Amino acid sequence: xxxxxxxxxxxxxxxxxxxxxxxxxxxxxxxxxxxxxxxxxxxxxxxxxxxxxxxxxxxxxxxxxxxxxxxxxxxxxxxxxxxxxxxxxxxxxxxxxxxxxxxxxxxxxxxxxxxxxxxxxxxxxxxxxxxxxxxxxxxxxxxxxxxxxxxxxxxxxxxxxxxxxxxxxxxxxxxxxxxxxxxxxxxxxxxxxxxxxxxxxxxxxxxxxxxxxxxxxxxxxxxxxxxxxxxxxxxxxxxxxxxxxxxxxxxxxxxxxxxxxxxxxxxxxxxxxxxxx
Numbered sequence: 001x002x003x004x005x006x007x008x009x010x011x012x013x014x015x016x017x018x019x020x021x022x023x024x025x026x027x028x029x030x031x032x033x034x035x036x037x038x039x040x041x042x043x044x045x046x047x048x049x050x051x052x053x054x055x056x057x058x059x060x061x062x063x064x065x066x067x068x069x070x071x072x073x074x075x076x077x078x079x080x081x082x083x084x085x086x087x088x089x090x091x092x093x094x095x096x097x098x099x100x101x102x103x104x105x106x107x108x109x110x111x112x113x114x115x116x117x118x119x120x121x122x123x124x125x126x127x128x129x130x131x132x133x134x135x136x137x138x139x140x141x142x143x144x145x146x147x148x149x150x151x152x153x154x155x156x157x158x159x160x161x162x163x164x165x166x167x168x169x170x171x172x173x174x175x176x177x178x179x180x181x182x183x184x185x186x187x188x189x190x191x192x193x194x195x196x197x198x199x200x201x202x203x204x205x206x207x208x209x210x211x212x213x214x215x216x217x218x219x220x221x222x223x224x225x226x227x228x229x230x231x232x233x234x235x236x237x238x239x240x241x242x243x244x245x246x247x248x249x250x251x252x253x254x255x256x257x258x259x260x261x262x263x264x265x266x267x268x269x270x271x272x273x274x275x276x277x
Contacts, residue, residue: 008045009071015064016091018078021071022064023048026056030125031101032274034063035089035109036070037131037256040149040159040191041182043070047106051259054267058275059102064092066112068190080194082206086115093123102274104128107231107256111206118212127220128270131231131256133206135213135238139199142229142256147195147202151188153179162229165255213242220246221273223266225254247273 010023023044032055036047044063055061065072066085078084089112093101102125105113110132117124142162149155156179160170182188195202220243224236233250240248249269251262259266 007049008043010063012072013092013095015089015095016087018067018075018088018091019073020064020067020088020092022062022092023052024060024062025052026059026061028056028059030059030274031098032059032061033089033093033098033101033103034061035103035105035112036063036066037106038069038108038194039146039163040151040156041178041184041187043181045070046178046181047109048259050263051104051267051270055271055274058271062092062096062098062101064089066109068194069187074186074190080190082111082115085112086119089116090120090123099123100125102126102128104130104270105132106130106259108133108206110134111208114208114213114216117216117218118208121217124218126274127216127218128223128273129220129236129239130223130258130266131225131228132222132235132239133203133231134208135210135235135242136204136207137232137235139203140230140232143203143231144199146230147199148197149182149191151179151183156182163256164261165225165227165253166261169257169261210242213239214244216243218243218245219273221270222246222248223258223269224248224250225256225258225261226250226252227254228256230256 034048103113110129111134114134157175222236224233254261
């Protein structure tokens, strides 16, 4: 999947002026681009490690670290925001010679995918939105906890508590690994600069106007965990109502980590959707 012994680090390309770390797998005729969420210490590998091998059987898969996250550069003075991340993603497609890609966006990544589809509809094949932002909603206590993370083991444990429905997934070992990931040089400094309080304004800043979402022509598949405490499942019902050619799957006994808590179901449904005519 990657070219280094550290699986989070793959290859790099200049994307709209930002040196971007990305993972690459598969050699299919069609391209899938995976856009991760905004949890503290997140990387594309942490989000998509269980999804990439399954999709790579049929598609050429790319999974970049958005600027401010993971192992992409954090240029001094950069202004973090939806357009910055959307332009970075399109810039990566340009750098890699990708004319069009299916976009799979998780949470914050769903908001980025929606913005790209609205601004550059010809660059997008199909859309998959998982636990997606992109519309206005009253910020949840869970999202407040995620975006308000302060670097400590205890704070990471509280963040993980709202991500997953299954208590088996939330343990001290995982919390320690994710905490150590969040305190690598530059990680927490960038993260704390992105969504300072009051945080409702950043929910609005990640939204695409409803009239633009209604105009999307793309076939869209929406996935949400019924017990999601970070992004309310009502978001996905709203998106399904706005997008004319959208289908929705709601997973029971599942929180914000559909691709981790219901990996087999997520991979099967997304793969079948992307392969369908």
